[in-house]
Amino acid sequence: MSHDFEEEFAGYGDNVASATRVTPGHALRPEDIALQDAPPAADNGEYAVWLGDDSLILAQRLAWWISRAPEMEEDIALGNIGLDLLGHARSFLTYGGKSIGKTEDDLAYWREEDEFRSVHLVEVPGQDFGLTIARQLFFSVYLELLYTRLLNSTDATLAAISAKALKEVEYHVDHATQWMLRLGGGTEESARRIQHSLEVMWPYAHELFVDEPLHERLAATGVAALPSSLKEDWDRRVTAVIEESGLAMPAAKDALCRGRRGEHTEHLGYLLAEMQVLARKFPGATW
Amino acid sequence: MSTTAATPSTVADDEGRAAFDALIAADGRIEPRDWMPEDYRKTLIRQVSQHAHSEIIGMQPEANWITRAPSLKRKAILMAKVQDEAGHGLYLYSAAETLGATRDEMVEALIEGKAKYSSIFNYPTRSWADVGAIGWLVDGAAIANQVPLCRASYAPYGRAMVRICKEESFHQRQGFEILLTLANGTPEQKAMAQDAVNRFYAPALMMFGPPDDASPNSKQSMAWHIKRFSNDDLRQRFVGMIVEQVKVLGLTLPDPELRYDEETKQWIHQELDWVEFMDVIKGKGPCNAQRLERRRVAHEDGAWVREAAAEYARKQQLKLAEASGKAA
Numbered sequence: 001m002s003h004d005f006e007e008e009f010a011g012y013g014d015n016v017a018s019a020t021r022v023t024p025g026h027a028l029r030p031e032d033i034a035l036q037d038a039p040p041a042a043d044n045g046e047y048a049v050w051l052g053d054d055s056l057i058l059a060q061r062l063a064w065w066i067s068r069a070p071e072m073e074e075d076i077a078l079g080n081i082g083l084d085l086l087g088h089a090r091s092f093l094t095y096g097g098k099s100i101g102k103t104e105d106d107l108a109y110w111r112e113e114d115e116f117r118s119v120h121l122v123e124v125p126g127q128d129f130g131l132t133i134a135r136q137l138f139f140s141v142y143l144e145l146l147y148t149r150l151l152n153s154t155d156a157t158l159a160a161i162s163a164k165a166l167k168e169v170e171y172h173v174d175h176a177t178q179w180m181l182r183l184g185g186g187t188e189e190s191a192r193r194i195q196h197s198l199e200v201m202w203p204y205a206h207e208l209f210v211d212e213p214l215h216e217r218l219a220a221t222g223v224a225a226l227p228s229s230l231k232e233d234w235d236r237r238v239t240a241v242i243e244e245s246g247l248a249m250p251a252a253k254d255a256l257c258r259g260r261r262g263e264h265t266e267h268l269g270y271l272l273a274e275m276q277v278l279a280r281k282f283p284g285a286t287w
Numbered sequence: 288m289s290t291t292a293a294t295p296s297t298v299a300d301d302e303g304r305a306a307f308d309a310l311i312a313a314d315g316r317i318e319p320r321d322w323m324p325e326d327y328r329k330t331l332i333r334q335v336s337q338h339a340h341s342e343i344i345g346m347q348p349e350a351n352w353i354t355r356a357p358s359l360k361r362k363a364i365l366m367a368k369v370q371d372e373a374g375h376g377l378y379l380y381s382a383a384e385t386l387g388a389t390r391d392e393m394v395e396a397l398i399e400g401k402a403k404y405s406s407i408f409n410y411p412t413r414s415w416a417d418v419g420a421i422g423w424l425v426d427g428a429a430i431a432n433q434v435p436l437c438r439a440s441y442a443p444y445g446r447a448m449v450r451i452c453k454e455e456s457f458h459q460r461q462g463f464e465i466l467l468t469l470a471n472g473t474p475e476q477k478a479m480a481q482d483a484v485n486r487f488y489a490p491a492l493m494m495f496g497p498p499d500d501a502s503p504n505s506k507q508s509m510a511w512h513i514k515r516f517s518n519d520d521l522r523q524r525f526v527g528m529i530v531e532q533v534k535v536l537g538l539t540l541p542d543p544e545l546r547y548d549e550e551t552k553q554w555i556h557q558e559l560d561w562v563e564f565m566d567v568i569k570g571k572g573p574c575n576a577q578r579l580e581r582r583r584v585a586h587e588d589g590a591w592v593r594e595a596a597a598e599y600a601r602k603q604q605l606k607l608a609e610a611s612g613k614a615a
Contacts, residue, residue, distance in 0.1 A: 030359075030360075056359075060354060063353045063354055063362075063366055064354065066346065066350050066353060066366065066369050066370065066373070067343075067346040067347050067350045067369070067373075067581065067585070068581070068584075068585045068588075069585065069589065070585070070588070070589020070590075070591075070592035070593055071589060071592070071593060072343065072373050072376055072377055072380075073377070074589075074592075075346070075370070075373040076370050076373045076374060076377075079366055079369065079370040079373070080370060082366060083363060083366045083367060083370070086359065086362060086363050086366065087363060089359070090359050090360070090363065093359075104359050105358050105359060108359055109357075109358075128588075129588075129589065129592045181599065182595050182596045182599040183592070183595050185599050185602060186594065186595025186596065186597075186598045186599040187591070187594050187595050187598045189591050189594075189595075190591055190592070190594070190595030190598075193591065274354050274355060275354060275355065277355055278355050278356075278357045278415055279357045279358070282357070282472075282473060282475065282476065285357075285472055285473055285476060286468060286472055287357040287358045287361055287415075287465075287468060287469075287472075
């Protein structure tokens with residue numbers, strides 16, 4: 001064989017600077033926000049952390065699926081959705097952290113459970129495809145409505161992060177919708193299971209639309225959208241998907257949820273223990 | 288494993304063989320519809336499906352650290368990386384399907400323990416540094432093995448490898464960077480990095496397969512231009528590469544015998560434990576049972592979802608057929 005090694009391997013391995021680095025234009029990366037954007041006002045920062053917490057916890061939940069999904073295509077799809085949410089979380093946490101002199105990692109790894117502001121819906125385990133799809137439907141539709149409103153936020157950084165996230169969340173809604181149709185309109189077993197999953201996740205959905213004093217203050221200045229103002233559109237859209245899937249609207253009662261006040265499900269502690277264990281073993285270390 | 292190749296007539300067979308031989312002699316590429324010897328087809332189905340299985344099983348050791356990654360940036364990079372591996376598995380199953388194997392058959396063979404995959408993935412990832420060592424050493428060895436496969440005579444395999452190798456190059460750099468950061472971190476972090484390199488060094492060298500004099504299939508694969516360099520030649524190249532890179536890391540390779548022999552222009556390394564290698568291939572590695580069980584459970588737990596998708600598609604087809612019947 002006349003080919004020599006150097007010729008063979010030109011452009012690979014150590015010879016190449018970066019093969020597949022994803023650089024979608026000048027999309028807002030957490031690193032850019034950390035360096036460039038001015039620190040937000042305290043309320044704006046707190047709100048960014050709330051947004052970041054929801055996405056971070058759900059990303060951690062979705063990451064579980066990688067190597068466990070029903071199809072390899074779903075390993076990729078659920079992993080990709082998780083990765084998108086993690087990206088949004090990093091941007092929001094980086095921005096929110098700037099108002100109190102913290103980094104995204106300070107917030108993710110060094111806060112205690114009652115300092116997180118995630119909603120219960122993203123905390124409950126979803127280690128069943130039906131549960132995951134039901135939650136994805138509820139949460140993705142909510143995010144799409146929310147980020148659409150935040151495009152007009154008077155906080156330019158929140159608007160920019162939302163604009164980038166919105167494009168990805170639209171895909172998440174489509175993914176959840178397509179699976180709702182297939183599970184609802186597939187076999188008897190799949191219809192039974194996804195119906196049950198909707199019931200299991202339903203008690204937590206209403207918390208997405210609870211207005212806290214922070215929301216009210218920020219809505220008044222055009223920074224945030226009032227969660228309650230998203231409810232009508234959300235109901236309409238989620239109902240349409242459930243009906244088109246041949247399923248019934250869940251009848252489960254709303255659970256009392258106060259995640260925004262730091263009162264969490266029993267599940268969050270385990271999730272955080274796992275997520276934070278390595279970082280906390282090495283205080284001050286760089287990774 | 289069945290193949291869908293039609294049984295050709297003798298004349299067509301002779302003509303086909305002549306065309307195949309001429310193409311190989313000219314270092315050309317074989318496409319799915321071209322005539323090919325049955326042994327060539329079988330060899331490729333075995334190799335490409337084993338390669339696909341390695342990507343899919345190889346997701347597990349690294350996925351083991353996604354939920355515990357020590358920074359959000361590392362978590363994002365690792366998620367993207369493990370996702371890439373799933374993508375590689377999909378390209379490769381597709382490449383094998385062009386040879387007449389079906390994905391269902393290949394996946395079943397894997398779950399039933401009838402198919403092989405790279406034995407390195409039967410070792411556990413005990414620490415975060417293992418994610419770095421896998422990227423640097425295991426993906427590095429994979430690149431050395433796989434870059435020449437971009438020119439494999441079977442065109443769909445070669446085309447799949449082009450993309451895979453580009454992504455693997457990125458993976459190797461991220462692994463190296465993890466180790467570099469650890470090696471420049473606290474003494475505990477550096478020790479973690481050294482420990483991971485110590486454990487993955489020998490299994491990585493063994494990824495190139497047995498020494499040339501004990502690798503009976505290599506000759507035919509090279510004659511067919513599937514394989515381009517021998518196991519030992521590739522291993523030599525890899526050792527030469529990591530010897531330099533480990534200096535940059537400020538770590539050491541756990542091999543007291545490692546030296547360059549000026550006379551033979553060869554790297555001399557310690558004798559590798561081929562008994563352990565064969566044991567792990569036969570299913571007796573630390574994680575063989577665990578890896579296959581994870582795949583089996585995922586597959587079985589997901590059956591209802593796949594059935595639902597198939598049934599939904601069938602119903603949609605029926606609706607379409609009915610609608611077009613009415614229209615006519």
